[in-house]
Amino acid sequence: MISTLLVANRGEIACRIFRTCADLGIRTVAIHSDADEGALHTRVADTAVRLPGAAPAETYLRGDLIVKAALAAGADAVHPGYGFLSENADFARAVQDAGLVWIGPPPQAIEAMASKTRAKELMGLAPLDAHDVSPADLPVLVKAAAGGGGRGMRVVRDLAALPGALEDARAEAASAFGDGEVFVEPYLENGRHVEVQVLADTHGTVWTLGTRDCSLQRRHQKVIEEAPAPGLAPALTEQLYALAERATRAVSYEGAGTVEFLVADGRAHFLEMNTRLQV
Structure with missing residues (x-):
């Protein structure tokens, strides 16, 4: 039975989870950057732990600091909310390795679906081979294997534009997600x-x-x-x-x-x- 839950997030999603915890009689722990010290989620939680710094990279994306905060606050479980570290398999493992309950999918499931190409393989689907795309296959979509939000995506309607689209998409994906892998699929x-x-x-x-x-x-x-x-x-x-x-x-x-x-x-x-x- 979970008695104290830390939410590794902020804002609306943290407040929603805290409200549910209050209904269930579970104590709550918020984390916050210096900039969010007076934010609503810190005020509605039972306990708030400061993560020194202002930028997300220094605070909400520091899995090691969040695990330490959970242990220091006496939490026995961590909920990632969405965004930030919610789809980070290494963070999920770090939570579990610390003896805490991870409120989310197993790390191996996160990893398996993190790559769109791997996910399609699991579903028995194969992307197009970029070297074998023919005029009959057009239009096609060049897409980043990692990440989302439209980054690393290019619609190709002219075969001559495919090499440039692949190069541009790889560069954008590497910059946005740290992974330059892209694939090609039919554009519907x-x-x-x-x-x-x-x-x-x-x-x-x-x-x-x-x-x-x-x-x-x-x-x-x-x-x-x-x-x-x-x-x-x-x-x-x-x-x-x-x-x-x-x-x-x-x-x-x-x-x-x-x-x-x-x-x-x-x-x-x-x-x-x-x-x-x-x-």
Whole structure:
């Protein structure tokens, strides 16, 4: 039984988790940078621990300091929230190695889904070989294997532009994510971005908890999400659920997660899995 929980995050998500903990009778520990000393999440928690510094790289991204803070505050569990270290397998392992409970998916599941190419392999999907792309394959999308948010992505409609797109995408991905690996896949015109919320326990049970349409985006960043996703045929919804459950089971997932798809021509095309609580 968890008695004291540290949330390795700030702002709205930390406050939500603290509110749930209060309902469950669990003590809470906040962390904060110098700039966030008086922030709401520090005031609603039972205890607040200072991480000296102002920049996230000095504070909220310092897994070693956060683990020390949890131990010093007497916490027995850590919840990462979203963003920051929520999809960092090394941080998850450090939490567990310190004898603390990690409220999130197993580190190996985070690692398995961290690379979009590895995730597609687990789903039995293979990206296009960049050297074998032909005019018949166009348009294609060059995409970073790590990270997201539209960085390291290039739509290619002219075969002559592919080498430059690969080079540009690699450079941007390396700068943004520290990983320059990119891959090529078919670009689906007018596809809808649909997600499936999943939840899995430690006994092998997987729940698919509905769909969201996230097609309204600006620069590959979601603007509005609508749930449930409107206008999906029942058979397509069942296909989405089946693929989402398959992805979840492929990595022995535990906890909350999101499986993302493009839907086009009545079919669901697997994109990736977010191994964390969804924003």
